[in-house]
Amino acid sequence: xxxxxxxxxxxxxxxxxFCLLLLPASGCSLLSGQDETLTEETQAQQDYTSVLEEEVxxxxxxxxxLESRLTPVAPAAPAQQSAPxxxxxxxxxRQTTPAKAAPAPQKTSxxxxxxxxxxxxxxxALPAPYSPSPAPTESLPIVATTQPSAAPAxxxxxxxxxxxxxxxxxxxxxxEKNAYNxxxxxxxxxxxxxxxxxxxxxxxxxxxxxLTPNALYWKGETYYSRGMFSDAIFAFKDVQARFPRHGxxxxxLLKTAMAYDKLGDKQNAELHLTVLKEDxxxxxxxxxxxxxxxx
Numbered sequence: 001x002x003x004x005x006x007x008x009x010x011x012x013x014x015x016x017x018f019c020l021l022l023l024p025a026s027g028c029s030l031l032s033g034q035d036e037t038l039t040e041e042t043q044a045q046q047d048y049t050s051v052l053e054e055e056v057x058x059x060x061x062x063x064x065x066l067e068s069r070l071t072p073v074a075p076a077a078p079a080q081q082s083a084p085x086x087x088x089x090x091x092x093x094r095q096t097t098p099a100k101a102a103p104a105p106q107k108t109s110x111x112x113x114x115x116x117x118x119x120x121x122x123x124x125a126l127p128a129p130y131s132p133s134p135a136p137t138e139s140l141p142i143v144a145t146t147q148p149s150a151a152p153a154x155x156x157x158x159x160x161x162x163x164x165x166x167x168x169x170x171x172x173x174x175x176e177k178n179a180y181n182x183x184x185x186x187x188x189x190x191x192x193x194x195x196x197x198x199x200x201x202x203x204x205x206x207x208x209x210x211l212t213p214n215a216l217y218w219k220g221e222t223y224y225s226r227g228m229f230s231d232a233i234f235a236f237k238d239v240q241a242r243f244p245r246h247g248x249x250x251x252x253l254l255k256t257a258m259a260y261d262k263l264g265d266k267q268n269a270e271l272h273l274t275v276l277k278e279d280x281x282x283x284x285x286x287x288x289x290x291x292x293x294x295x
Contacts, residue, residue, distance in 0.1 A: 183199045193226075199218055220252065253272050254289055
């Protein structure tokens with residue numbers, strides 16, 4: 001009776017043993033799947049952490065640049081200027097034609113005393129008023145009117161009159177435009193490192209220029225062209241933060257999204273594409289994103 005009752009139970013033992021053997025295998029497969037998921041999430045977090053660390057380093061570099069600008073520089077001691085050499089004030093010898101020596105006025109000087117002597121013959125009489133005798137035919141030569149006056153010799157002490165430069169000096173706006181065009185030309189010829197340095201020099205020399213947003217954007221392009229996507233993101237975001245309504249802002253949004261996509265950060269890439277589509281629906285950058293299939 002008891003053996004008949006336990007007979008079905010005996011048939012269940014093989015199936016129970018088979019289930020017990022399958023449990024560790026299924027548990028291992030579940031654990032392996034969870035490990036792979038955790039590994040991918042950990043790698044993504046590490047990539048994002050590296051981007052944040054690079055942002056912090058860039059901010060530290062900017063802080064150092066600002067501190068170096070704010071640190072007062074001690075004025076340099078004025079250089080002792082050597083005493084200027086004494087100017088030679090000796091006038092140059094005048095090469096002028098010697099004027100004719102005027103003859104001694106013998107006739108004029110003797111005629112008056114003679115007339116005075118004649119008029120003073122009578123004692124007590126007043127002398128007759130002096131009336132000059134008519135000018136003789138051989139009059140004295142007047143040098144001042146007959147000979148041209150010689151040009152005064154210029155002494156060495158007289159400063160020379162500066163000759164005006166026929167070529168006008170370039171205006172500050174023209175110099176600023178030339179510096180920007182030079183940096184842009186370096187980028188377009190593929191010299192990205194030199195273009196980066198030229199754009200940085202432009203930004204430091206002309207911080208309030210109307211071309212500052214353009215220079216910031218193209219500086220980011222020099223990073224992007226060399227595969228330095230994190231540095232490119234910083235430069236493009238600088239355009240968006242400082243010039244939110246400038247014409248280069250939609251271009252910077254597109255390139256920021258593309259740089260995040262290169263780093264594998266799909267979430268930030270989609271976020272910047274959404275901002276581009278909503279804030280700049282009619283921009284050329286939005287049309288280009290549609291052509292590339294990003295929007």
